[in-house]
Amino acid sequence: MAFTVAIDGPAAAGKGTIGKAVAAHFGFAHLDTGLLYRAVARHMLDGTDPIVAARGLRTEDLDTEGLRTPEVARAASRVAAMPEVRRALVDFQRAFARRGGGAVLDGRDIGTVICPEAEVKLFVTATDAVRAGRRHRELVGTGHEVSLEEVAQDLRQRDARDSARADAPLRPADDAVVLDTSKLDIDAAVARAIDIIGRARG
Numbered sequence: 784m785a786f787t788v789a790i791d792g793p794a795a796a797g798k799g800t801i802g803k804a805v806a807a808h809f810g811f812a813h814l815d816t817g818l819l820y821r822a823v824a825r826h827m828l829d830g831t832d833p834i835v836a837a838r839g840l841r842t843e844d845l846d847t848e849g850l851r852t853p854e855v856a857r858a859a860s861r862v863a864a865m866p867e868v869r870r871a872l873v874d875f876q877r878a879f880a881r882r883g884g885g886a887v888l889d890g891r892d893i894g895t896v897i898c899p900e901a902e903v904k905l906f907v908t909a910t911d912a913v914r915a916g917r918r919h920r921e922l923v924g925t926g927h928e929v930s931l932e933e934v935a936q937d938l939r940q941r942d943a944r945d946s947a948r949a950d951a952p953l954r955p956a957d958d959a960v961v962l963d964t965s966k967l968d969i970d971a972a973v974a975r976a977i978d979i980i981g982r983a984r985g
């Protein structure tokens with residue numbers, strides 16, 4: 784049986800961590816859709832036309848090393864503003880969403896564009912300062928030398944571009960449940976999400 788959980792929100796709000804944890808809890812498959820745009824961006828940085836890269840994207844490309852760097856994130860938000868790139872990635876995401884056994888997709892436009900019929904829609908958010916602090920700790924923890932201010936500026940620019948683009952801008956679906964994780968630790972945020980999904984499942 785298909786059951787789709789759509790999780791959207793700005794960068795570093797906790798979507799990915801929550802998505803992974805709720806998928807494990809319910810035994811659903813999980814797709815971090817940001818990786819699709821990051822993989823296309825990686826190809827672009829290597830000299831491939833992003834539209835060609837998006838049309839030819841393979842599942843293995845999502846396992847490429849180095850997709851989590853700030854440079855790739857910036858390039859991802861640029862390729863993500865290209866309508867042809869977005870269009871090329873729609874079918875893969877929709878097929879993933881409706882596979883049997885349940886699926887969790889996290890991104891920016893899952894509840895609004897990719898899966899408007901999703902059984903559960905969450906919009907995960909947190910204050911700019913909390914998100915910058917989290918992303919900074921994450922990057923420093925994986926060996927990146929970057930200041931908190933640089934991270935904060937990067938997030939601001941990416942959020943602004945993601946929210947202002949004409950095609951599939953970042954915004955909550957009208958029927959999304961907003962989950963503000965600013966004052967929640969990860970366990971509490973995951974528990975909240977599990978509760979919302981569990982109730983929708985009946």
Ligand code: C5P
Nearest residue numbers: 816817818820859860863890891892945
């Ligand atoms: O979530 P993550 O930070 O990995 O996403 C990288 C970029 O990919 C985002 O800044 C956004 O521009 C783009 N993206 C998108 N739609 C999605 C997922 C990610 O436009 N569903």
